[in-house]
Amino acid sequence: MKGIFTALMCSFDEQGNINEQGLREIVRHNIDQSKVDGLYVNGSTGENFLITTEMKKRIFEIVKDEAGDQVKLIAQIGSLNIDEAVELGKFVTELKYDAISAVTPFYYKFDFEEIKDYYETIINEVNNDMIIYSIPALTGVNMSLDQFGELLAHDRIIGVKFTAPDFYLLERLRHAFPDKLIYSGFDEMLLPASVLNIDGAIGSTFNVNGKRAREIFELAQQGKITEALEIQRTTNDLISAILANGLYQTIKEMLKTKGVDAGYCRKPMKQISAEKVARAKELAEKYM
Ligand code: SI3
Numbered sequence: 001m002k003g004i005f006t007a008l009m010c011s012f013d014e015q016g017n018i019n020e021q022g023l024r025e026i027v028r029h030n031i032d033q034s035k036v037d038g039l040y041v042n043g044s045t046g047e048n049f050l051i052t053t054e055m056k057k058r059i060f061e062i063v064k065d066e067a068g069d070q071v072k073l074i075a076q077i078g079s080l081n082i083d084e085a086v087e088l089g090k091f092v093t094e095l096k097y098d099a100i101s102a103v104t105p106f107y108y109k110f111d112f113e114e115i116k117d118y119y120e121t122i123i124n125e126v127n128n129d130m131i132i133y134s135i136p137a138l139t140g141v142n143m144s145l146d147q148f149g150e151l152l153a154h155d156r157i158i159g160v161k162f163t164a165p166d167f168y169l170l171e172r173l174r175h176a177f178p179d180k181l182i183y184s185g186f187d188e189m190l191l192p193a194s195v196l197n198i199d200g201a202i203g204s205t206f207n208v209n210g211k212r213a214r215e216i217f218e219l220a221q222q223g224k225i226t227e228a229l230e231i232q233r234t235t236n237d238l239i240s241a242i243l244a245n246g247l248y249q250t251i252k253e254m255l256k257t258k259g260v261d262a263g264y265c266r267k268p269m270k271q272i273s274a275e276k277v278a279r280a281k282e283l284a285e286k287y288m
Helices: 020-033 053-067 082-094 112-125 145-152 167-176 187-195 206-221 225-245 247-257 274-287
Strands: 003-007 038-041 072-076 099-103 130-134 157-162 181-184 200-203
Touching: 003 206, 020 053, 020 206, 038 053, 053 072, 053 082, 072 082, 082 099, 082 112, 099 112, 112 130, 112 145, 130 145, 145 157, 145 167, 157 167, 167 181, 167 187, 181 187, 187 200, 187 206, 187 225, 200 206, 206 225, 206 247, 206 274, 225 247, 225 274, 247 274
Parallel strands: 003 038, 003 200, 038 072, 072 099, 099 130, 130 157, 157 181, 181 200
Antiparallel strands: none
C-alpha cells in the first residue's frame, strides 16, 4: 500500500453521465503509461460529492474490472450520509478493494466526538482497512495530533491521507505513528512531505504527471534532494499552470490530447473556454 496513488478522475459526458469507455481509458493510462502504484477512487478529483450513490457504485465496479489486481485500489466512501458510507464500504469490500478511505464529515461543524463516532461506525460495519481522508481547506475540519492518535489507535484505521500544508503536524504524525501509512495529498508539496518520510502520496495531477511524482518520491527516499527539487520545480511549473487554467478541467483536456477520452466535469463545475482548452493542449505537449 506504499507509493504513488493517482486520485482518479472520472470521465463524464456533456450531460453528466458516466462515460464508461473513457473511465477505462483513464485507468489504463495511469497503469500502463504513468505506472502508478495504485488508484484512489471517488475522491475529490473523482467529483465524488457531485454524483449519486448508484453512480459511485458503478465507478467502483468499472475501475475494479479494468484494473483487476494490477495496482492497489483505495475506495473513498466517506459521505455526510453515514448509511451511504457504510453501504459503499460494504460494496467495495465485496469487490475486493484493498482499503477504504473516508473524508472527515464536513458542513455541520461536527465536534471530535462525532467525528470519532463516524469512523467507528464505519469500521464496525465494514470489514476493511480504513484510511482517514483529512483535507481541512475543503472540509474545515482540523484535527490535532492527539485526535489523530485516538483514531489511529484502532487497528483497522491504518493510515491518513494528509492534505494540508502543516509540515510540523505531518512530522509529529510520522514520528508518533511509524507503523501507520501516511500519504501526502498536495502534489505541489510532495518533496518536503517525502523528506519527512511519508509512505506515499495521493494526487490529482498524477493523472498527467505520475512519472515525475514517482521520481520526486524515490529520489527523496534516496537522499538525492537536489535532483528531486529540480523535478519538483518542473512539476510546480505545471501545477501552477493547471491551477490557473482550471484544475480538473485542464487535467481532463490534457488527457484528451493524449488520446484518453477523459470527458467533461459534472455541473456545477463549468466547462472551460476554447482558449483554456488550447492552453491545456500546450501543457500536455510540453509536460506529458
Ligand atoms: O481525493 C482526491 O481526489 C485527492 O487526493 C485530492 C488531492 O489531495 C488533490 N486535492 C484536491 C482538492 O484536488 C491534490 O492532488 C491537488 O489537486 C493538487 O495538489 C493541486 O493543488
